[in-house]
Amino acid sequence: MTDPHDSREQLRRLQLVTDAALSKLGVEDMLHELLVRARDLLHADTATVMLLDEESGDLVATAASGLEREVNLGIRVPLGRGFAGTVAASAEPVAIDRVDATTVVSPVLVAEHMASMLGVPMITAGRVIGVLYVGARTPRAFTPADIELLQLIADRIAPATQARLHSLDRATAYALQRSLLPSRPPDIPGLEVAVRYVPGAQVGVGGDWYDVFELPSGGIGVAVGDVAGNGLRAAVVMGRIRSALRAYALETDDPADVLTRLDRKIHRFEPGAMATAIYAVIDPTLATMALSVAGHPPPMLAAPGARTHLLPVRANLPLGTHISRPRHNTEFPLPVGGTLLFYTDGLVERRARPIGEGLHRLAGAVTATGPDELCTSVMATMLDGEPAGDDIALLALRRT
Template structure:
């Protein structure tokens, strides 16, 4: 008898595992939740099953999927952590059984209206963080057993894995879409100037906080930006998008790159707390003969001039954006940009190597920049990378003043 019960339990567990493993690869979150709830009702022989996910900011559980309690989802029922049946599960992070449902034990009127008599619920936890609550119920009195609890906890574990995997996928897809919308697919045409760029993600998600930007200003000057928001993934891409947009706005009202970065620093400190950002903002004169540049913690670009040795642009590097300290004085440097000259701006992923002093990577870049059309410049510079998979994001922007 004991062996028969053990085999039956094992069969139930294997069925749940098989269902979840199969659906992880082929179902979206909504379909996966529906599939799991159907299976749970069948395996536990219950009448209702529901998933409530945690709204972290509000600290409320939100009805997200349900079988037998569909009205709960239609009304987007919410309950605060600590209140009622589901709220108590979320607060204690322990299974809760109610053998006899009464108004003083639940706060969701839909449970009472549906006629649920007994409830079992467990927390959904991923990597130590509460994700939500999974609960089942019956329309007749039921004594849930430790095996029922164990089975529901297994389903909750599988749901947490699926939720995390799908959330990561959605985050990555959203970040990729956002970043692709912010990285220019084409650079503007500027008389007497040619430009080319490269972007290479260094993170498994394919998304980071590096960016480049080029835009023409009403004054006739051309704005050039290369920047790097710390971190990877969707959050960095979102911050990058906001910083990029803000700098474009400040560029419209500032004739001095240092002033634009000063305003941007105030914005980052106030609205993007904790997001350290480096940036280069340069302005190319309408005739292309001069470049004014300001640097906020960003690597100095390489300037290649015909008849001279390649060197770093002689510009001062001021503190990064968002340090939170007293606003620093920022400086702009104006340099000549003679015919045939090439200016190469980049993020630090291009020159940094593990176990190597940064100066070595910068010297390697200086030596690599040719006096050539910008596509050849980018190809030559990218060829100096010793790996197809850099450990950090790389943004590269080459600008050349055409020979007379």
Template sequence: MTADAPVDGSAEKLRRLQTITDAALSRLGVEDLLAELLARTRELLGADSAAVMLVDPSGTELIATAASGLEREVHLGVRVPVGRGFSGTVAARGEPFAIEHVDHTNVVSPVLLAEHIESVLGVPMVVSGRVIGVLYVGTRSRRRFTSDDVELLQLVADRASLATQARMSRLDRAAALALQRSLLPARPQAVPGLDLAVRYVPGAEVGVGGDWYDVFDLPSGHVGIVIGDVAGNGLHAAVVMGRIRSALRAYAMETDDPADVLTRLDRKVQRFEPDAMATAVYAVFDPDLAAVTVSSAGHLPPIVSDPSSALARVLPDLPLGAYPDAPRHNTRLPLAPGTALFLYTDGLVERRDRALSDGLDQLVSAVRAAPADVMCAEAMAALLFDRAPTDDVAVLAVRRARAPAA
């Protein structure tokens, strides 16, 4: 190919590209979509290679995600710091950038040099004003890319960006939902003397997040129950939730003191999840079930029903991850036969169009001392009767069995 070679039939090629992206690729997954687009891009621009590098979650690196003619970049897991090298410069500037002669001074990826790529043209992949990656093409002969080349490549990048973001969001939500549900026990383990029931509904607007509940017996004969909510939504929140849930279980094996468990868990979050924050209520039932010890890390108070219902007088401490070495304390609650403890996440009571206190009052009115499954069903029906939840909702009802009649 000669230098300054124009793209022949640009209007026709744009029309063909639009047909491809709107129809033939509409049902492909992210990897197949990008692979097909890159193959078509090479053909349309007469290039020897094409590749997509996406920004990693930290926003500091580009990761080779798909390639046509430069597959080794993907196979080797090439990463380029944002702001360095060719593709890093495109991402940092957020505008097209071309190099006529590639050498070790202007590229970071060793694959470009090994494949004898002479000239490259890259454009940013942008969604809602945010750069999510870089699309670039390369030729083995020296070439000065034209404005038509830039326009065509940017069109491909714009369409690839929207399609990639939409598909990745769907995959993210599906993966988060699968992960979250795999970590939540479908049915809590049976505990002699306790009637247990749960509900979990993913949010309709924000998607899956970090809500969780758990029930487990301890070697000492105590029984632990927990409900919590990791701030944020999507796959990241679900992954953090999984790590927090597992850590809490491990710490619970070492002590029957809920405040001690949450203190250790907070240290773990502060150290290994520095950007995370979560609320939780952890309660430990005595072996004879006569009382329960409760500690709250910034979570909404449980409801005690015996048989009248009221918010438990459990003063919350700071959330997990909020402040280093935050003091934590326990509250002891008596648990007479027939008494129920109802735990929930904020998605059940919070709405944009009403005060939180109104939602709590409505929930207290809906909860009554009844079989645990009835408690869950009635609370969900009362609070979500007229709309789908906009945030994840998790509830956990525990009721001490009544003593058998003499």
């Protein structure tokens, strides 16, 4: 027969974990409060959250109460190894009553004389995102009720930590991306230039970029690109690719050669990354330009007295495809008064609209007007009052 005192105690513990007032706290305060309650309710000395770094496959100490040193030291545990790694790999609770180098990876747990530990997986959307565990310096046996309670706490912590990471990731990526994208294009005699960058409402910041710079030869380099993916990793990769393109552009005025070198760099130092890009070099007289396209939508040209059209470029493979093929340049005249629009695919692609339809709509919106006015009108037409579903980068230039 169930002891009524035990039942009442378990109910009290569950109420403390499911307390609706916790939802009114900010993410950081809620996480801290839940870790403190986990320690108190399970009579433990420490409670720790380790989150899975999907890129490295390691669990990383992210938040703690009672043993903050694990977080401060950046303790990492490979998936499948030791106590925490086993919890994450099996997606099942694990309890141990011996804490030494044979059962745990973290030397801090051994140094702090932990005697018993209980860990449970943190799961969201059907996948393990980390581990919550408690430790006690006094030997003890964890009961099924303890496991149930700790799992309930983990279920509350999981979305809070994801929200925390998403917020940090988004804010950091946005700050990084804004620092890498010039807010004002350089003043170039004979050219008017305008740029726009709009982060996607759904996926947040990502790997879109634009660039305009003067070359040692007197020509002008123009680049627009899009790193596959979104968030902090895409923004970081974008920054490295943009910097590398600038460096290669100083060595040669051949756009295809620059993209070939950039592709080689991505293969070597950015495994798994993929990007589309256009790189163009406008000659010092501004009369012509050569450009090379790596899987990117071609620019659109509007000239006085002519029909707006996509430049008939010779397309090449995206960067990072691991297929080695020669890259090619295409040369075009740049007419006086002509306006050229470079853009990323977020401008023309929608889930419910084929890209061909988006390009047709864009052609109707591009006119031989000032670049700044053009960027504004194009964004208004293409978004039609809706938030951007993907990042959008625009670069418009007109030969005056």
